Amino acid sequence: MGNVTVxxxxxxxxxxxxxxxxxxxxxAHMIVRSTGGNNAGHTIVYKGKKYALHxxxxxxxxxxxxxVIAPGVVVDPDVLIKEMETLEKxxxxxxxRNFAVSxxxxxxxxxxxxxxxxxxxxxxxxxxxxxxxxxxxxxxxxADRIGIRLYDLLLPQKKLQEKIELAIKTxxxxxxxxxxxxxxxxxxxxxxxxxxQKAHKLKRFICNTDDLIQNAIRKDEKIVIEGxxxxxxxxxxxxxxxxxxxxxxxxGAISGAGIGPKYVNKTIGVTKAYCSRVGNGxxxxxxxxxxxxxxxxxxxxxxTTTKRPRRCGWLDCVVLRMAxxxxxxxxxxxxxxxxxxxxxxxxxxIYICYAYKYNGEVIEYFPDDIEITGEIPKPxxxxxxxxxxxxxxxxxxxxxPAKAKEFIGLVEEISEIPIKYIGFGADNKYTIVx
Ligand code: IMO
Ligand code: MG
Numbered sequence: 209m210g211n212v213t214v215x216x217x218x219x220x221x222x223x224x225x226x227x228x229x230x231x232x233x234x235x236a237h238m239i240v241r242s243t244g245g246n247n248a249g250h251t252i253v254y255k256g257k258k259y260a261l262h263x264x265x266x267x268x269x270x271x272x273x274x275x276v277i278a279p280g281v282v283v284d285p286d287v288l289i290k291e292m293e294t295l296e297k298x299x300x301x302x303x304x305r306n307f308a309v310s311x312x313x314x315x316x317x318x319x320x321x322x323x324x325x326x327x328x329x330x331x332x333x334x335x336x337x338x339x340x341x342x343x344x345x346x347x348x349x350x351a352d353r354i355g356i357r358l359y360d361l362l363l364p365q366k367k368l369q370e371k372i373e374l375a376i377k378t379x380x381x382x383x384x385x386x387x388x389x390x391x392x393x394x395x396x397x398x399x400x401x402x403x404x405q406k407a408h409k410l411k412r413f414i415c416n417t418d419d420l421i422q423n424a425i426r427k428d429e430k431i432v433i434e435g436x437x438x439x440x441x442x443x444x445x446x447x448x449x450x451x452x453x454x455x456x457x458x459x460g461a462i463s464g465a466g467i468g469p470k471y472v473n474k475t476i477g478v479t480k481a482y483c484s485r486v487g488n489g490x491x492x493x494x495x496x497x498x499x500x501x502x503x504x505x506x507x508x509x510x511x512t513t514t515k516r517p518r519r520c521g522w523l524d525c526v527v528l529r530m531a532x533x534x535x536x537x538x539x540x541x542x543x544x545x546x547x548x549x550x551x552x553x554x555x556x557x558i559y560i561c562y563a564y565k566y567n568g569e570v571i572e573y574f575p576d577d578i579e580i581t582g583e584i585p586k587p588x589x590x591x592x593x594x595x596x597x598x599x600x601x602x603x604x605x606x607x608x609p610a611k612a613k614e615f616i617g618l619v620e621e622i623s624e625i626p627i628k629y630i631g632f633g634a635d636n637k638y639t640i641v642x
Pocket of ligand 1: 435
């Protein structure tokens with residue numbers, strides 16, 4: 209039996225994975241990021257202080273924990289360096305004792321950010337609405353076996369330059385051929401020089417993280433894998449092509465960390481009491497109207513990574529039920545229970561989607577042939593004629609308003625997943641642990 213807890217997002221990201229990561233990290237030895245990159249934005253409010261992390265695992269805010277960026281992550285060195293500096297300003301020292309990054313993790317290069325922009329532009333109306341951080345192009349180069357890894361930063365400059373030269377052959381042709389991108393053409397010598405300068409700040413953290421992780425597993429020490437992105441953004445199981453370029457499901461997360469499934473003890477799925485999505489793609493319960501505007505305003509649904517206003521809608525429990533199986537979810541962290549109560553106070557009603565009407569049938573799965581049938585699934589809702597306010601001194605489940613408990617019961621019943629954490633405010637102190 210292992211001692212690995214995996215935290216995953218159940219919908220389209222921004223569910224508040226940082227809260228579950230924070231609580232689960234308290235008794236953990238190690239916290240690992242293993243998928244995605246700085247497309248993630250994990251905000252933690254602790255003791256009144258806000259930490260917006262994009263790459264470094266959120267366990268860094270606890271003292272005495274090891275935080276690891278595993279091989280499955282794509283790392284933008286500029287973002288990593290800046291994040292370390294910001295943490296230091298906040299009084300958290302990043303040292304070899306609390307942070308390590310895999311030498312096998314791939315780098316997001318400046319040309320990946322340019323390619324992200326160019327490819328989105330070329331897609332026109334079919335664009336994904338990426339975070340623009342270079343994630344897709346970095347993973348493409350990795351799959352094409354021309355990626356540059358953190359270990360490459362430790363090579364002599366000439367060797368690093370040769371690797372970059374190989375990688376940019378086709379990219380430079382693309383830049384030259386597209387108006388407005390000519391100045392993105394890469395000078396490999398210059399770039400290798402710049403990277404070697406940055407390498408000084410990172411080299412002491414670059415190592416073989418397999419050794420760290422495997423030793424923790426052997427000693428049965430608790431490891432928390434802090435997932436990024438979410439189920440419907442998964443490249444295999446999400447709304448392809450409106451997805452990210454990695455596998456943020458539980459299997460992808462443990463694969464990216466280099467841990468086999470038998471060591472996973474628990475998977476926690478994180479959801480909000482409503483849904484949001486940034487970027488394009490299907491969103492069956494979306495409220496592209498004043499209700500969506502209300503959810504956005506009351507929930508503060510603006511991106512931590514891109515500041516984009518998020519699309520908002522009602523909680524989709526069909527997706528939640530599917531996430532349970534695809535991601536092997538044991539328990540839920542339900543965030544924004546206060547927000548959905550306020551929405552109810554304003555509207556006199558709140559909704560939970562339990563099934564869809566599709567091709568004249570009631571279905572309990574997310575259809576993947578929408579493009580073939582030309583049908584748009586219609587959400588079927590259960591409604592509650594109520595709202596509520598949660599007192600800020602609320603400590604236990606018993607203290608919650610009766611209607612909020614009814615909402616929780618419905619979510620558990622439809623999703624078939626028990627709830628472990630309830631969030632009712634941004635600060636982690638507004639959490640009920642069941
Ligand atoms: P966290 O970890 C919300 C979305 C983007 C876009 C699609 C592809 O904070 O939940 P990418 O830049 O990855 O190529 O963009 O995926 N996306 C996220 N949305 N939260 C995230 O991470 C996301 N990471 C990627 O908005 O639709
Ligand atoms: Mg996000």
